[in-house]
Amino acid sequence: MIRTAILGASGYVGGELLRLLAAHPQLHAAKLFGESKAGRPVAETHPHLAPFYAGSFEKFDEAALADVDLILAALPHGHSQDVAPTILERGIPFVDLGADFRLNNAATYERWYGHAHKAPALLGEFVYGIPELNRAAIRGSKAVAAAGCYATAAILALKPLVDSGLVNPKSLIVDAASGVSGAGREAKEATGFSTVDGSFSAYGLLNHRHTAEMEMALDATVLFTPHLVPMTRGILATCYGEATGEGDPLETLRAAYADEPFFHVTDASPATKWVSGSNGVQVTARYDNRTGRVLALSAIDNLGKGAGGQMVQCANLMLGLEETAGLTAIGVYP
Numbered sequence: 001m002i003r004t005a006i007l008g009a010s011g012y013v014g015g016e017l018l019r020l021l022a023a024h025p026q027l028h029a030a031k032l033f034g035e036s037k038a039g040r041p042v043a044e045t046h047p048h049l050a051p052f053y054a055g056s057f058e059k060f061d062e063a064a065l066a067d068v069d070l071i072l073a074a075l076p077h078g079h080s081q082d083v084a085p086t087i088l089e090r091g092i093p094f095v096d097l098g099a100d101f102r103l104n105n106a107a108t109y110e111r112w113y114g115h116a117h118k119a120p121a122l123l124g125e126f127v128y129g130i131p132e133l134n135r136a137a138i139r140g141s142k143a144v145a146a147a148g149c150y151a152t153a154a155i156l157a158l159k160p161l162v163d164s165g166l167v168n169p170k171s172l173i174v175d176a177a178s179g180v181s182g183a184g185r186e187a188k189e190a191t192g193f194s195t196v197d198g199s200f201s202a203y204g205l206l207n208h209r210h211t212a213e214m215e216m217a218l219d220a221t222v223l224f225t226p227h228l229v230p231m232t233r234g235i236l237a238t239c240y241g242e243a244t245g246e247g248d249p250l251e252t253l254r255a256a257y258a259d260e261p262f263f264h265v266t267d268a269s270p271a272t273k274w275v276s277g278s279n280g281v282q283v284t285a286r287y288d289n290r291t292g293r294v295l296a297l298s299a300i301d302n303l304g305k306g307a308g309g310q311m312v313q314c315a316n317l318m319l320g321l322e323e324t325a326g327l328t329a330i331g332v333y334p
């Protein structure tokens, strides 16, 4: 059993991690840290997990990491910068889902997050956590910064097309829509029922921070607009770029992802419901002769491949486990 500590276990991603670990053959959720919910029963916050977790959340304490083999962190932005130095010093394998260590330089971080990074020297220690891009590096790493949810969806739709020269990397446009669980569990006016029900809106115009991740991973210029959809889970990314090559983008995706365990390259236009509750990614692409553009779409579950599933996939690689361990559940449909 691999004793796993979860930081942010009382959040939405924390709940997804606990759900996945309850069915994982090796990873055991040994330490469940919360903040305001420390001392409260797990079942009170995650009622669906009541049969699997009898205990309560604990307040984070570095001393509690003494006998831990793996740390999964799903904390609000900024907090990982405080705990990462200790974790890295102790050499405990660490998968962080916050944005703190995703970007590879401090100036880019400051540009998109609006404040200076507190541990810039550690940025180079983290591998960007998308296994389909960085599998070998993740395998050999002790610290992984799992990618943002929108960034994961867009990068996976576009990367093979950019790499094969089918799309001009300076011309990318990404419109992606997320379910409200992407904003976390704290009740907020912007994601409350009365605000989102029956409505569809864009936000973060020209300045959403996942733009930086997309540009870093694709070595591209991206105009990204996120949208909020009145549903709980899921992200659909619709991506466009100027066509520059001769090949068929759909066949290019098929070839790139033929051996990927979580991918399905589809002729159809994918829907978020096809991957809900799973670590799956469904992608498609078209060349539009009329406009000279390539169109690519991807659907993921923001809490699955966009968060907890991706973290577990990275952890499996880091620990030399089967990459798909604990992640083979099929999504829920309809």
Ligand SMILES: NC(=O)C1=CN([C@@H]2O[C@H](COP(=O)(O)OP(=O)(O)OC[C@H]3O[C@@H](n4cnc5c(N)ncnc54)[C@H](OP(=O)(O)O)[C@@H]3O)[C@@H](O)[C@H]2O)C=CC1
Binding pocket: 007, 008, 009, 010, 011, 012, 013, 014, 033, 034, 035, 036, 037, 038, 060, 074, 075, 076, 077, 079, 097, 098, 099, 147, 148, 149, 181, 182, 183, 184, 185, 186, 302, 303, 306, 307
């Ligand atoms: N939701 C999603 O789909 C995705 C989220 N992410 C990122 O993952 C992280 C977690 O997201 P999510 O689970 O949605 O967020 P939630 O708001 O649902 O959960 C936040 C968690 O962090 C804990 N926390 C809050 N403040 C502190 C603090 N000061 N010190 C320690 N712990 C604290 C909370 O504890 P408590 O409740 O006990 O106070 C809770 O467990 C964020 O960085 C988010 O951006 C990334 C990809 C997708």
Ligand SMILES: CC(=O)N[C@@H](CCC(=O)OP(=O)(O)O)C(=O)O
Binding pocket: 097, 098, 099, 148, 149, 150, 178, 179, 180, 181, 182, 183, 210, 226, 228
């Ligand atoms: C719907 C919604 O609000 N989504 C979040 C995505 C957050 C996320 O998952 O990414 P980070 O870890 O980079 O914060 C947002 O746009 O801020």
